[in-house]
Amino acid sequence: MPPARLSEPELDEALTSLPAWRRDGGHLRRTLRFADFETAIGFMVTVAPHARELNHHPEWSNVYATVEIALTTHDVGGLSALDVELAGRIDDLAVRFGGS
Numbered sequence: 001m002p003p004a005r006l007s008e009p010e011l012d013e014a015l016t017s018l019p020a021w022r023r024d025g026g027h028l029r030r031t032l033r034f035a036d037f038e039t040a041i042g043f044m045v046t047v048a049p050h051a052r053e054l055n056h057h058p059e060w061s062n063v064y065a066t067v068e069i070a071l072t073t074h075d076v077g078g079l080s081a082l083d084v085e086l087a088g089r090i091d092d093l094a095v096r097f098g099g100s
Contacts, residue, residue, distance in 0.1 A: 002073065002075035002076055002080070003073060003075075003076065003080040003081050003082050004076065004080060004081075005073070005076040005077065005078045005079065005080055006078070006079050006080055006081065006083075006084070011023070011079055014081075014084040017084075017088070018084065018087050018088065018091065020091060020094075021087050023079075024070070026072050026077065026078040026079060027059075027070045027071060027072045027079075028070070028071040028072070028079060028083050028084075028087055029068070029069065029070050029071075030068075030069050030087070030090070031066060031067070031068050031069075032066070032067045032069070032094055032099040032100065033065055033066050033099065033100055034065045034066075034067070034097060034098060034099050035065060035098060036064075036065050037062075037064050037065055039065065039097055039098065040062055040064070040065050040066065040067050041062065042097065043067060043093060043094065043097040043099060044060065044062060044067060046093055046096075046097070047089070047090055047093055050086065050089045050090075050093070051086060054082055054085060054086055056071075056073070056082040056083070056085075056086050058070065058071055058086065058090075059071070059072070067099070069090065071083040071086055071087055
């Protein structure tokens, strides 16, 4: 069973703990910049097991030292607690990798 779609008040509350993320329709988006390509790829490889653990996978791209991330829960047609959880984990990992 998919998680429930977040209501507007729930989403507003969740976003207070995710200041680096912006809402773009049914997605949460963040752009991260790293020191170089190797660090950006290392970050993505480190995020992957967290996504797999949650069975929730980011839409992302990498160009040199920049990683663009979009999160959404396709099963509910919008944002859910899974997006918030993965965004928080991504934020924690970004700090470790020096992402800004």
